[in-house]
Amino acid sequence: MSRVTNTPEWQKLKEYSNNLPHMRELFATDSARFNKMSLKACGLFLDYSKNRVNEAVLSALFGLAQQAQLPARIKAMFAGDIINTTEKRAVLHTALRAPKGAVVEVDGVNVVPEVHATLDKIESFVASITSGEWRGYTGKAITDIVSIGIGGSFLGPKIATQALRPYWTGKLNCHFVANVDATSLVEKLKLVDPETTLFLMSSKSFGTQETLTNTLSARDWFLQSGATQADVAKHFAAVTSNVAKATEFGIDEANIFPMWDWVGGRYSLWSAIGLPIALMVGMDNYRALLAGAREMDEHFTSAPLAENMPVIMGMLSVWYGNFFNAQSHVVLTYDHYLRGLPAYFQQLDMESNGKSVMLEGETVDFSTGPVIWGGEGTNGQHAYHQLLHQGTALIPADFIMPLQSHNPLGEHHAQLASNCFGQTQALMQGRTFEEALAELASSKLAEEEKTLIARHKVMDGNKPSNTLLMDKLTPATLGALIALYEHRTFVQGVIWDINSFDQWGVELGKTLGNDVLARLGADKAATELDSSSNALINLFRQGHI
Numbered sequence: 001m002s003r004v005t006n007t008p009e010w011q012k013l014k015e016y017s018n019n020l021p022h023m024r025e026l027f028a029t030d031s032a033r034f035n036k037m038s039l040k041a042c043g044l045f046l047d048y049s050k051n052r053v054n055e056a057v058l059s060a061l062f063g064l065a066q067q068a069q070l071p072a073r074i075k076a077m078f079a080g081d082i083i084n085t086t087e088k089r090a091v092l093h094t095a096l097r098a099p100k101g102a103v104v105e106v107d108g109v110n111v112v113p114e115v116h117a118t119l120d121k122i123e124s125f126v127a128s129i130t131s132g133e134w135r136g137y138t139g140k141a142i143t144d145i146v147s148i149g150i151g152g153s154f155l156g157p158k159i160a161t162q163a164l165r166p167y168w169t170g171k172l173n174c175h176f177v178a179n180v181d182a183t184s185l186v187e188k189l190k191l192v193d194p195e196t197t198l199f200l201m202s203s204k205s206f207g208t209q210e211t212l213t214n215t216l217s218a219r220d221w222f223l224q225s226g227a228t229q230a231d232v233a234k235h236f237a238a239v240t241s242n243v244a245k246a247t248e249f250g251i252d253e254a255n256i257f258p259m260w261d262w263v264g265g266r267y268s269l270w271s272a273i274g275l276p277i278a279l280m281v282g283m284d285n286y287r288a289l290l291a292g293a294r295e296m297d298e299h300f301t302s303a304p305l306a307e308n309m310p311v312i313m314g315m316l317s318v319w320y321g322n323f324f325n326a327q328s329h330v331v332l333t334y335d336h337y338l339r340g341l342p343a344y345f346q347q348l349d350m351e352s353n354g355k356s357v358m359l360e361g362e363t364v365d366f367s368t369g370p371v372i373w374g375g376e377g378t379n380g381q382h383a384y385h386q387l388l389h390q391g392t393a394l395i396p397a398d399f400i401m402p403l404q405s406h407n408p409l410g411e412h413h414a415q416l417a418s419n420c421f422g423q424t425q426a427l428m429q430g431r432t433f434e435e436a437l438a439e440l441a442s443s444k445l446a447e448e449e450k451t452l453i454a455r456h457k458v459m460d461g462n463k464p465s466n467t468l469l470m471d472k473l474t475p476a477t478l479g480a481l482i483a484l485y486e487h488r489t490f491v492q493g494v495i496w497d498i499n500s501f502d503q504w505g506v507e508l509g510k511t512l513g514n515d516v517l518a519r520l521g522a523d524k525a526a527t528e529l530d531s532s533s534n535a536l537i538n539l540f541r542q543g544h545i
């Protein structure tokens with residue numbers, strides 16, 4: 001057995017998991033439950049009272065976090081220790097939102113001045129584009145940004161830009177291209193004019209196939225419009241940690257925004273990768289987003305474990321994954337602007353904690369990262385919520401909702417809120433057979449049929465959920481919310497003693513993809529791989545089935 005499962009806390013939790021009363025009872029016997037199990041931090045409010053926990057469980061979960069040396073591990077991350085051990089890198093997305101005077105050293109060098117110099121460069125770039133001072137090759141101002149990037153170099157800027165729609169300055173449009181499927185690029189190019197479009201190529205490595213291919217095709221399209229090679233500098237900028245490769249590619253050095261190897265892709269929206277956000281919402285709002293995340297960093301590093309929002313959420317996820325075999329976790333945003341968050345948290349968490357080897361190389365003998373999925377409420381209530389209520393899988397849920405809408409209209413927001421709260425209530429309390437039968441009392445059905453239908457209507461309840469509220473969706477609350485999930489992911493990785501910051505599985509896919517590409521274009525049929533891969537490659541070469 002591995003270390004974490006050997007701790008007395010783990011054994012205690014195992015025992016507790018078999019002996020907990022139904023949540024209905026937990027609420028009925030403790031009128032102060034909500035007060036005890038809710039907290040406010042960084043403009044966010046977390047109600048975690050609708051979880052299968054009591055004080056003993058929580059105290060064992062925090063004990064487990066202590067055993068796993070969570071406080072020391074948090075310190076090590078913020079201090080720039082090489083915690084991404086397989087890639088020998090520090091993990092310092094938090095340095096990207098550190099205030100100007102802070103000192104965060106990597107190899108003895110304080111990185112904060114460089115971070116702020118880049119922020120200042122972003123600021124002047126944003127000012128020059130949005131003021132119209134920056135001109136395209138025919139002398140016109142820029143109206144459209146096409147951001148090309150994938151994975152962490154795409155999803156963060158995309159969902160944050162979408163979430164902050166009410167804060168757009170209205171000076172630009174922004175389009176995102178990620179997939180190498182030409183359709184993605186071609187359809188976006190139909191919407192823009194080469195004379196007024198700026199392409200922003202975002203790639204930490206400057207080596208990602210999809211991004212390079214899309215950028216080359218965008219450049220061809222641009223040149224075909226009558227522009228010359230010299231005009232490229234006015235229409236192409238890049239964000240990368242590989243400045244040499246970007247200049248070699250033909251991007252003007254003045255238009256290259258640096259990032260660093262200590263920023264993981266899925267944690268990079270706080271770096272210059274966030275440039276599309278700054279372009280769309282303006283620099284003050286972009287800085288407010290960083291400040292919101294910074295506030296969550298301060299909370300995470302200073303609050304005691306039992307009052308620490310990311311720790312509470314991370315440990316609850318450990319609780320369900322390791323003691324109730326929950327294999328998935330659903331994120332339900334009751335705000336149309338936040339509809340992209342589930343996909344973002346999916347990337348963040350699944351790429352981070354989809355691991356089965358511990359730091360010292362031992363294979364885990366317990367579950368690690370769950371499947372993260374979700375969507376927008378109330379839409380999901382008319383679809384997959386059925387399984388949340390009556391399916392056989394236990395799926396803990398996070399409900400996220402601002403108390404004030406950016407678009408107050410009649411009773412809409414009250415209805416949205418009533419659905420959100422009503423769902424958490426239904427998940428928690430369920431419906432007993434007696435209640436279902438009572439509901440059928442006045443129906444004309446025969447007694448036998450009433451019994452049968454009542455059986456189908458039974459909902460066990462006791463389904464866990466967190467409710468996260470904020471006054472209003474602002475750049476600062478969005479920053480805090482994203483940082484909350486980043487740290488929640490980190491907490492779980494610490495308990496499982498895995499490296500949440502590498503992604504070897506994704507890397508293998510890339511390598512094999514390149515090998516297959518060579519075979520697709522080869523002058524002979526594929527024969528050397530397994531029979532399925534050979535046949536699929538040969539069908540593609542043939543062009544029909």
Ligand SMILES: O=P(O)(O)OC[C@H]1O[C@H](O)[C@H](O)[C@@H](O)[C@@H]1O
Pocket residue numbers: 150151152153202203204205206207208211264265266351503506507
């Ligand atoms: O920014 P790039 O170097 O182009 O990488 C883009 C993406 O590539 C891979 O898929 C990584 O697993 C992601 O974490 C990364 O964000």
